[in-house]
Amino acid sequence: MIPSIREWLNLLVRWTHVFAAIMWVGQTYYFTWLDRQFNKLAKQGAANCTSLSIWMVHSGGFYTVDRQKSLKVGPEQVHWFRWEALMTWLSGMALLVLVYYSSSGLIDPDVADISQARGIAIGLAVIAAGWIVYDLALRSPLGRSEAVFAICSLLMIGLLAWGLMHVFSGRAAYIHLGAVFGTIMSANVWFRILPSQRKMIAAAAAGKTFDAALGAQAKLRSKHNTFMAVPVVFIMISNHFPVATYGNSCGWEVLVALVLLGWAAAKVIRES
Numbered sequence: 001m002i003p004s005i006r007e008w009l010n011l012l013v014r015w016t017h018v019f020a021a022i023m024w025v026g027q028t029y030y031f032t033w034l035d036r037q038f039n040k041l042a043k044q045g046a047a048n049c050t051s052l053s054i055w056m057v058h059s060g061g062f063y064t065v066d067r068q069k070s071l072k073v074g075p076e077q078v079h080w081f082r083w084e085a086l087m088t089w090l091s092g093m094a095l096l097v098l099v100y101y102s103s104s105g106l107i108d109p110d111v112a113d114i115s116q117a118r119g120i121a122i123g124l125a126v127i128a129a130g131w132i133v134y135d136l137a138l139r140s141p142l143g144r145s146e147a148v149f150a151i152c153s154l155l156m157i158g159l160l161a162w163g164l165m166h167v168f169s170g171r172a173a174y175i176h177l178g179a180v181f182g183t184i185m186s187a188n189v190w191f192r193i194l195p196s197q198r199k200m201i202a203a204a205a206a207g208k209t210f211d212a213a214l215g216a217q218a219k220l221r222s223k224h225n226t227f228m229a230v231p232v233v234f235i236m237i238s239n240h241f242p243v244a245t246y247g248n249s250c251g252w253e254v255l256v257a258l259v260l261l262g263w264a265a266a267k268v269i270r271e272s
Contacts, residue, residue: 001102010098017091024084025229031081032226032270035219038067071204078201082194089186096123096179100172108169122167123176126160130180131187138224150263157259161252170246171239174255178235181228188221226270231262 034054041052056063071078100106106119114122133156142149160180164173196218203210235258238245248254 006098010095013091013094013098017088017095020084020087020091024088027081027084028222028225028229029269032222033272034065034067036270071201075201075205080194080197082189085186085189089182092179092182096175100175106168106172108172111165111169112167114167119168123172123179126164126176127179127183130160131184134184135187135192138220154256154260158252158256161255165246165252165255170251171242173251174235174238174246177255178232181232181235185225185228185232188225192221193218223270227263227266229262230266230269231259234258234262 037054038052041054052067054065056065101116101120101123106123107114107116134153137143137152137156138149142152157177161173161177164176167173168176196214200210200214235255238258245251245254245258
């Protein structure tokens with residue numbers, strides 16, 4: 001590919017990826033904030049009200065948001081938040097192909113003497129396996145305790161980070177862990193959150209009581225997405241600091257530390 005064309009493609013896809021991610025993560029944290037505010041109102045004794053309201057000011061007007069216990073409009077009037085996640089994932093995968101799979105940035109002969117094709121196969125397998133392992137683990141007894149699940153997740157992340165740093169170039173290893181997180185986040189939206197929401201809306205539209213577990217599971221997946229978003233951002237910008245991150249002699253340990261730091265930052269943001 002002509003270098004100038006590759007650079008323009010890189011710019012266009014990267015811009016799309018960042019812009020879509022801003023919209024996706026922004027609305028995720030916004031609804032997380034709303035949910036926390038409603039929970040505060042409920043604890044203050046407003047739980048017996050038919051409607052809880054949060055007042056906000058933005059731009060040139062005042063806005064109020066209510067949390068309803070039933071669907072008071074037709075299903076066609078309910079707004080869905082889903083395309084941001086899909087566009088973020090698709091553009092991210094396009095960047096992975098453009099920057100690593102179709103160039104020399106994936107393999108470092110000093111790390112592992114493997115072919116480009118084998119490296120690509122390993123990368124795609126790791127991304128797919130990351131979602132499968134996460135999903136199965138969350139639905140297993142491990143998922144019944146948030147603390148246990150978090151500890152087990154950190155151990156698996158550490159093992160994955162160590163393995164990637166022994167297969168790919170340092171930068172590619174970092175990016176693949178970010179791709180695993182991004183894939184889990186997007187798959188959470190499309191394969192777990194949206195199906196639960198469809199069932200909730202169908203039950204509400206039919207005047208039936210929907211299974212509260214559906215909302216709880218969707219909420220848990222969304223919560224996990226907020227905790228993965230910040231580490232992904234750290235990983236995205238780590239290429240600007242190669243000495244401190246993937247080029248460091250303790251590269252995989254730094255990667256795990258960035259994940260922990262991201263989790264801590266996400267907790268602060270969620271509780272603010």
